[in-house]
Structure formats: C-alpha cells, structure tokens
Amino acid sequence: MSATAKSGGRATSAILSDASEILLALSNDRRLAIVNTVVTMNKESGAVRLAELARALELDVRSLSRDVMRLVEAGVLRREGDALIADIASLGRVGDSVVEMTALCQAIPPESPLRRYLAHGRIVDLPKRSEDLDVIARVLAGLLPEDQTLTEGEVNAILSHAGDDVARLRRLLADLGLVERSGSAEYRRPAAAPARAL
Template sequence: MTDDDAAPSATLLSRAAQQLAVLADRQRAALLGGVLRLEEPTQGCTVPALAADQGTDLRTTARHLAALEAAGLVTVAAHRVRPRVQVLEETAGALLAALPVTALLAADPALGRLFRHGRLTGLPVLARVDERERLAALLVQLLPADRALTEGEVNAALAEVTDDVASVRRFLVEENRLTRSAGRDYRRVTP
C-alpha cells in the first residue's frame, strides 16, 4: 500500500480538524452540551434560553453558535437551535473508513476483533496458527512490496496501526512475512 492508496481526503481531514477545533473551546463544548440538554423535541431550544443557561450574553452565545453551525454541529433558524452531533459520528466513520487497515480488514473481518478504531489493541497470544498467519498477512500489506525498507520506514508504516512497532515488526519477522538483511534493510515477503 502507498500513502495515496487510502489516505483520507483533504476535505475529510479539514472537516474533522474544524469540528475538533470548535469543540476544543470549552465555551463552545459547554454550549453544545446546553443545546443537547435544553432541546425540546422537534423544536430545539431558543438562543435566549441557551444564553441564560450558559450565563453569557446573546452576542457571545450567537458568536459561539455560529462556529458550531459552521462546523455542522448545530443548525440555527428563527432563534431556535437544533443539535446535529451525528455529524461527529459520520466524520469519525469516514476517517475510520479511510484508514488503510479498514480496507484490509474487509477481506478478513474476523480479525477485526483485534483492532479498535483502526489500531491493533496489542499482539494477542493467538493459539491458532492460522490466526497468526492471517494477522501477519494482513499487517505486512501495510508495507510496500517492491523495495528494501529501512527500519524507520517499516516503523512509520506500522505506527499507522500500533504503538508497539517493535513487537509487530518482530512478529512479522517471526511469521516469515518480513526479512532483515545483514545491511539492516527489511523486505516484505510475499508467499
């Protein structure tokens, strides 16, 4: 796989960054919480009620609501505010779908239990040889097949799915999916 094969689009990354930046502001995060708490079914809540709930003036409330609306987290119409927090789930789902390992797991969904949010939760003790082989076959696909790789390049590729790159690199060597030459270069083994 190359970086371009499954890299999230600039638009997706920009949307995620915008949503996170908006929510990183405590007042905006509290305001969104207020919208969720004060929301009346089918009507949302009023801007004055939100301002009172937050202990802020209407101008400050409106400014923060504008940022939340620009990020797609609320809609404001006729002084009524409705939450749209499902966009956070949609953005998270889109980011997860864009991860290289997500596409690889589609071919072997049973291995999905070893991952959380696109990250390997740890190298479990896999009693069954076929599970070890399948996991190694999946992980090695994160590495380019056509050239020698430095340890740093292998580590960078594996860091996309794990914090323990040394253990995963060792696992791939033990499973004969990665070789190491005397010159300390690594090469992906394709059976």
C-alpha cells in the first residue's frame, strides 16, 4: 500500500491543494516569465535580488513583488534573505505525489517490479509473463464496480484512467475471465475472488 493510501484523505487533500496552488501560480504568462528569469539568473550568478529581477524583466518592483509573493507561497520560488532562488524540484515532488494517488499506483506498491509497466500512474506496456499479466489484469478489474452491468462506453471511460489502449485492456479482462461480456456491449465484473499479493 502506498504512503498516500496509508495516510488517508487528509494527505490526499493536501497533495491536491499543493498541486492546485502551484498550477494556479504558474497559470499566468508573467509569473512563468518570472520563474524562467529566476532560473536563468540562478544558473548564471546564484540567488537574485528583487531589484535585479525587476530590471531584467523591465517591471516595477512593487507590481513584481506581488507575483513573486504568489510564487513563494506556492513553493516555486524561495527567499534566502533578500534574494530569490527557484525551487523547480518542488514541481517534480508534487507531480510524483499526484501520480501516487492514481488508482494503479495505489494498488501496485512502489517497490513492486510491476511498476515498470507504468508511467505517470498509467499502463504504458503490458507484461509478457503470464503471472505479471494476471496481476495487472486483476488490478485493472478492481477499477470496475462489482456485480454491476456496464456499457462498453462506461468500461472504456473507467479503463481510460489506466491506459490509452482501452480496447486492449478491456479485451484482456474479458480474455482472462475477470469481466463477463454479454450481448454486444454489456460488461459485468463478478464478485471478486481473493486477490493475489503484489
């Protein structure tokens, strides 16, 4: 079980809040330009003072300071005394945390060798070993509600959160008997058998 799953909804809410704050802070052309300039200036000469940043961007310090404060609050920039340093690694940390919240990452522990079939919490390739394929398929089947009839479109919508090739994923579930297909496009996941350990 992942750390996010262990820590519950409060941690999930905090992660989503952090991600939202960063995305909103960066959803402005001017703030993006500020971050880009701070990154460049950090590489060239280290920490940058607000006045230097204002000159580089040809902005007045007062209006610039509001945008800088928003970026500091979001954790994209940090202050060291009266100087600024870009913390781009914060974007990666929040991204990794959000990925861990995906259904597949919740079901497949970080230390599992099956993680190599995922990128950004989604299936990018299916295992060739039948044992691994069976485990991945059981995880996918777990995304579908038990004992409920779904249309092909509903199954596709659910599986689209797990990977791009939903037809292949849907066929895998049917081929392994993890979903029952009736008629031309109705699917049902029977009551689950005991899950195998990942």
